[in-house]
Amino acid sequence: xxxxxxxxxxxxxxxxxxxxxxxxxxxxxxxxxxxxxxxxxxxxxxxxxxxxxxxxxxxxxxxxxxxxxxxxxxxxxxxxxxxxxxxxxxxxxxxxxxxxxxxxxxxxxxxxxxxxxxxxxxxxxxxxxxxxxxxxxxxxxxxxxxxxxxxxxxxxxxxxxxxxxxxxxxxxxxxxxxxxxxxxxxxxxxxxxxxxxxxxxxxxxxxxxxxxxxxxxxxxxxxxxxxxxxxxxxxxxxxxxxxxxxxxxxxxxxxxxxxxxxxxxxxxxxxxxxxxxxxxxxxxxxxxxxxxxxxxxxxxxxxxxxxxxxxxxxxxxxxxxxxxxxxxxxxxxxxxxxxxxxxxxxxxxxxxxxxxxxxxxxxxxxxxxxxxxxxxxxxxxxxxxxxxxxxxxxxxxxxxxxxxxxxxxxxxx
Amino acid sequence: xxxxxxxxxxxxxxxxxxxxxxxxxxxxxxxxxxxxxxxxxxxxxxxxxxxxxxxxxxxxxxxxxxxxxxxxxxxxxxxxxxxxxxxxxxxxxxxxxxxxxxxxxxxxxxxxxxxxxxxxxxxxxxxxxxxxxxxxxxxxxxxxxxxxxxxxxxxxxxxxxxxxxxxxxxxxxxxxxxxxxxxxxxxxxxxxxxxxxxxxxxxxxxxxxxxxxxxxxxxxxxxxxxxxxxxxxxxxxxxxxxxxxxxxxxxxxxxxxxxxxxxxxxxxxxxxxxxxxxxxxxxxxxxxxxxxxxxxxxxxxxxxxxxxxxxxxxxxxxxxxxxxxxxxxxxxxxxxxxxxxxxxxxxxxxxxxxxxxxxxxxxxxxxxxxxxxxxxxxxxxxxxxxxxxxxxxxxxxxxxxxxxxxxxxxxxx
Numbered sequence: 001x002x003x004x005x006x007x008x009x010x011x012x013x014x015x016x017x018x019x020x021x022x023x024x025x026x027x028x029x030x031x032x033x034x035x036x037x038x039x040x041x042x043x044x045x046x047x048x049x050x051x052x053x054x055x056x057x058x059x060x061x062x063x064x065x066x067x068x069x070x071x072x073x074x075x076x077x078x079x080x081x082x083x084x085x086x087x088x089x090x091x092x093x094x095x096x097x098x099x100x101x102x103x104x105x106x107x108x109x110x111x112x113x114x115x116x117x118x119x120x121x122x123x124x125x126x127x128x129x130x131x132x133x134x135x136x137x138x139x140x141x142x143x144x145x146x147x148x149x150x151x152x153x154x155x156x157x158x159x160x161x162x163x164x165x166x167x168x169x170x171x172x173x174x175x176x177x178x179x180x181x182x183x184x185x186x187x188x189x190x191x192x193x194x195x196x197x198x199x200x201x202x203x204x205x206x207x208x209x210x211x212x213x214x215x216x217x218x219x220x221x222x223x224x225x226x227x228x229x230x231x232x233x234x235x236x237x238x239x240x241x242x243x244x245x246x247x248x249x250x251x252x253x254x255x256x257x258x259x260x261x262x263x264x265x266x267x268x269x270x271x272x273x274x275x276x277x278x279x280x281x282x283x284x285x286x287x288x289x290x291x292x293x294x295x296x297x298x299x300x301x302x303x304x305x306x307x308x309x310x311x312x313x314x315x316x317x318x319x320x321x322x323x324x325x326x327x328x329x330x331x332x333x334x335x336x337x338x339x340x341x342x343x344x345x346x347x348x349x350x351x352x353x354x355x356x357x358x359x360x361x362x363x364x365x366x367x368x369x370x371x372x373x374x375x376x377x378x379x380x381x382x383x384x385x386x387x388x389x390x391x392x393x394x395x396x397x398x399x400x401x402x403x404x405x406x407x408x409x410x411x412x413x
Numbered sequence: 414x415x416x417x418x419x420x421x422x423x424x425x426x427x428x429x430x431x432x433x434x435x436x437x438x439x440x441x442x443x444x445x446x447x448x449x450x451x452x453x454x455x456x457x458x459x460x461x462x463x464x465x466x467x468x469x470x471x472x473x474x475x476x477x478x479x480x481x482x483x484x485x486x487x488x489x490x491x492x493x494x495x496x497x498x499x500x501x502x503x504x505x506x507x508x509x510x511x512x513x514x515x516x517x518x519x520x521x522x523x524x525x526x527x528x529x530x531x532x533x534x535x536x537x538x539x540x541x542x543x544x545x546x547x548x549x550x551x552x553x554x555x556x557x558x559x560x561x562x563x564x565x566x567x568x569x570x571x572x573x574x575x576x577x578x579x580x581x582x583x584x585x586x587x588x589x590x591x592x593x594x595x596x597x598x599x600x601x602x603x604x605x606x607x608x609x610x611x612x613x614x615x616x617x618x619x620x621x622x623x624x625x626x627x628x629x630x631x632x633x634x635x636x637x638x639x640x641x642x643x644x645x646x647x648x649x650x651x652x653x654x655x656x657x658x659x660x661x662x663x664x665x666x667x668x669x670x671x672x673x674x675x676x677x678x679x680x681x682x683x684x685x686x687x688x689x690x691x692x693x694x695x696x697x698x699x700x701x702x703x704x705x706x707x708x709x710x711x712x713x714x715x716x717x718x719x720x721x722x723x724x725x726x727x728x729x730x731x732x733x734x735x736x737x738x739x740x741x742x743x744x745x746x747x748x749x750x751x752x753x754x755x756x757x758x759x760x761x762x763x764x765x766x767x768x769x770x771x772x773x774x775x776x777x778x779x780x781x782x783x784x785x786x787x788x789x790x791x792x793x794x795x796x797x798x799x800x801x802x803x804x805x806x807x808x809x810x811x812x813x814x815x816x817x818x819x820x821x822x823x824x825x826x
Contacts, residue, residue, distance in 0.1 A: 195640060195643025195644050196643075196648050197645065214642065216687055226792065227608060227769055227794060228768075229625060229627065229701050229768030229770070230606065230607045230609075230610075230792065230794075231609060231768075231792060232672075233668055233673070235792075238676075240660060240680060241660060241663075244656070244657035247653060247657035248654065248658050250654075254646045259645075261646060263641035263687075264654075265682070265685065265686050265687045265689050265691060266687050267685075269678070272680075273678050275629075275678060277678065286642070286687050355642025356642040356643050382689075
């Protein structure tokens, strides 16, 4: 194992602590899109970017962008690094921020002989908490922003357009804020794993093969309410028993396909009284796989199964697809360079899919993307207990620096 | 089929309509314990009792009691008839009231040669909606009232003692209000079935064999929350999948024992988000059977099953028994007389258990009890759609009148 720069890692963790103090709610970290707390975090990042010799600015939606020009005469293009600065409610301090801070730490350690420019992006919205639609920041950069979203309102009735203006953005200039793809060499995102696989493999980092496609559906079983004491079992049309049989089937279905995950996270029972046979059970389904065909096959099987269970019980099954996002493959070339950097850092190469969505998935519309996952304690995220070690962060900084170094050689340093 | 007194049945239905107008909420029937709406309904019943030649009064908790003395020289004791006047929220107009009104109709048709007194009870609380504890009215009459309940508060913070006083009752006199058992020949309650069995058998009435014992339990499965996209199936400890497997097992267990009903009516999932693996699934269990041993065996099997499912999945199962009520058998002698009355009325005898609790279960502490169920449309109750036909009500009046006639003969008329 080569020498690891744990003092830079400690600096990264200290900065994550400082960012965590930028919050909408005292006592816990909540930093939604276009809030003063996010602006405050962005100001800190701008300050650190400038201290690292970068030109720092905000674009029309409030993404913070730092740019370091190539060495004199360099014209190989631009490498983009980054992640997001917004958080969920009652968040941890690394989901998103770690990628921005590791990128910044790499820029601080760069030699001055790079043939390409380096840009660091701190996206203004990835989690989608405030407006129920995610990846606002990277969508603007990738030219994928849907202007209809500007009329969405948050829980307080504030439109997205007004929210953007209130923090100094320009809702009318979003289309023009897209990044020109012509000179881009790729986008590389460092992110906590948000899962347990690196911990299970005892590895500090892993290379992401792609970002799973995802389907969200709402499934409802509708039977007939009845008195829990007076309706014999044979005459019941119990919506919850139907739903329960199907939930068991969802798990079994996921078990038939390597890499498939399927989750029922929400379930509401109506009328929901201990002495009333459930008339309705409405639940959420979340299915993800790196291969869209496998995901779609699983969905079709689960839909058939819901209908078969419902038919056998004399209840109705309703199925509504809420959202479907295709899988995104990381660029084999760029991920290959990242793997080589991992190996050079003395770490066994682990390839793993990302079950969670990331800005990299949106950025793949613009250019090649690669992602490096960093082990997080217990696989826990979206939780104040989110934790990384300085040692693992040092590996991430080392690997990302080596990647930039490899790219510099490749592009004629 | 003998002549049926459908005009009296129509009178009963008309009175049910008038009682339904005594409500706490305009536009729907809600008449909880110790409310002005209940007092208003009780006033109507008192008026009808007096018109039928009864002495009418209220006891210390607000039960309305009508008494008709025996024929001169009669000293065979007292037959009690009745049911309750309180309702659930957004109730139907027959659950409870039908038993009071059929009793009243029978008294109006009685000859003047009965060797026993007849008392009609209109209990002030059976549903337990306001104070979360049921059978308050019959508990006072049976001497089973728990004085600690007087300190319970309703949703507005009003104690039961204050509520009783506010409608003219005497909370301090409840113990003394118990009915002396010495002269009682029995308590007979007419009630809508609240289930589908008479409808399935195409019968207007049925004789209740007993009131099922009931256990309510709260069962919780506790696993580990996780990201729906990043935690592979093999590493999950999903509380909802465990609960779902158990819900399926609850239904299967009920299927192994004739007459057993087992219901999961409530289920709450935490944290309850579509993209989060459930950490906790808390549910209600309601198990009923006419045989306490069968009910207890089913509960033990279900508890073992919950623990086995939990152990196999690395989740925890917690079990809390909330309430256990033993079964009550109707008096074979009194139910036998009722069966004979049904047969004499030209109706095939159907014997069925009551899965719902009734005042008769509490009154069984005081004297012999019997119950006559009346078919209700679709088995629906606790719902404005509750419905009975005039024809079925006429049969119930006929049968109950025949029962009183048989008892009069038996007691030396």
